[in-house]
Amino acid sequence: MANEEKSLNFIEEIIEEDIRTGKHGGRVLTRFPPEPNGYLHIGHAKSIVLNFGLAQRYNGKTNLRFDDTNPVTEETEYVESIKRDIQWLGYQWAEELYTSDYFETLYEYAIKLIKKGLAYVDDSSSEEIAASKGTPTEPGTPTPYRNRSAEENLRLFEEMRAGKYPDGAKVLRAKIDLASPNMHLRDPLLYRIKHAHHHRTGNNWCIYPMYDFAHGQSDSIEKITHSICTLEFVPHRPLYDWLIEQLEIFPSKQYEFARLNLNYTVMSKRKLLQLVNEKHVEGWDDPRMPTISGLRRRGYTPTSIRNFCERIGVAKRENIIDVGLLEFCIREDLNKTAWRRMAVLDPVKLIITNYPEGREETLPGENNPEAADGEGSRDIPFSRELWIEREDFMENPPKKFFRLGPGLMVRLKHAYIVTCEDFVKDEAGNVTEIHCSYIPESKSGADTSGLKVKGTIHWVSIPHARTVEVRLYDRLFNVENPAAEEDFKKTLNPDSLHIIERAYVEPDLLNAVPGKGYQFIRKGYFTLDTRSTPDAPVFNRTVTLRDTWAKEMQKE
Secondary structure, eight states: OOOOOOOOOHHHHHHHHHHHHTGGGGOOEEEEOOOSSSOOBHHHHHHHHHHHHHHHHTTOEEEEEEOOOOTTTOOHHHHHHHHHHHHHTTOOOSOEEEGGGGHHHHHHHHHHHHHTTOEEEEOOOHHHHHHHTOBTTBOOOOOTTTTOOHHHHHHHHHHHHHTOSOTTSOEEEEOOOTTOSSGGGSSOEEEEEOOOOBTTTBTSOSEEEOHHHHHHHHHHHHTOSOEEEEGGGGGGHHHHHHHHHHHTOOOOOEEEEOOOEETTOOOOHHHHHHHHHTTSSSSTTOTTSSBHHHHHHHTOOHHHHHHHHHHHOOOSSOOEEOHHHHHHHHHHHHHHHOEEEOEESSEEEEEETTSOTTOEEEEEEESOTTSTTTTOEEEEEEESEEEEEGGGBOSSOOTTOOSBSTTOEEEETTSOEEEEEEEEEOTTSOEEEEEEEEOGGGOTTSOOSOOOOSOEEOOEEGGGOEEEEEEEEOOSBSSSOGGGSSSGGGGBOTTSEEEEEEEEEOGGGGGOOTTOOEEETTTEEEEEOTTOBTTBOEEEEEEOSSOHHHHHHHHO
């Protein structure tokens, strides 16, 4: 049966119609315009995948344009992190541009509006301007400066640029319609005074364009054909169109889609910055953060994030996506690509009493049984004394416990079948040693014992074990919508990080590299932390093998 053609989303329908009618000569040029005031998060990933993906699909291009019009919050560190994240996701921009590249052109556009009587300098305070705009049901009232002559406005605007006035003393406003039902058309601000050092232009400017003025005009300067924004910019679109029309410049068009809202997560850069500054997290790349750098450090792959963004699709209505879908996407990808390794996180000693003392052997283990060729194999050392998980032994096991207990039989992964004969406890009642016998004929891959067992457990040979630190990460918040709480920080999950200082792993894991996924058999998916050192290896849990939160929700 042939595969069904994937249905088009509404933006793809618009683009295909534009190509069919020859609009813009059939050309497709999108842009991704982040403000460099923080690290990108999973919500930005949706926009990146959409903009770059559309350009790829329709043989077009995507510009990376930094919306750097607020020098107070912007830093070169953020610029570099944004570029790194986009490239890691698998995309390359056509041109690297900055709104600051257009400061002179935007200034000339403002002069043009003033000369046409469509912009004026206002000396009112921000409070007075807000009060004069009226309400959604009542029209605004003009401030005393609305009817200044073009000549006076030109002089004042030039003096603003020259640095004659302090911050907040004057603004440039568009002169549109104070009675418009759209509040964004009630003489919006175009420029404000900010005496602040800019990360690229230094101290050359002390007036900076507002986003609504810089955005559409930058699109037009670059001849962007499809300017894709999130839904909160719907009421801004009439101003976008008005400015382009009055300036008589290239008619870029804005289209809006629903932004990504994810449960158990906050997406506000301001809130994320709070978490960083108040040290609730280690930094922007803390593996619990929804930032792309945090997800990368945690072990998420570009493929998993792209697949997630494509699965949730492009819609016109806001909704909340279950973070479980993101976790499903990384499990799906890592199941195909992660190499299997054995690691014991809560160890107890197992001694095979009838295995010869001093004897060691090397057993083969596939790297990835999901791959057709297994992606090769590694050597696993085996000996008389092993570490196993404490939870794999019970002194008084229930009927359907298919692991170790007195008299119970289990297979050691890649090795032999063993039977529990005895165990030793310390004074506190904790099991310290488990004594088993093994069946030599039951070796994996060459089993002639005829025995069938229902359980298989993993292990690490004690003489060959390597010690590592393991960090078990979980969701950062323990409520579905932390942003809706009065103080979102009070909903932080106190169990979002559990550190195991001494876990035991098979020696091959010392060859691990950051970015490579490993399945710790029966425990979850892990990756080597980017700040790990050869002398002190640290592994981060990317995700559990199953959705443990779904089970918890079912209990409630």
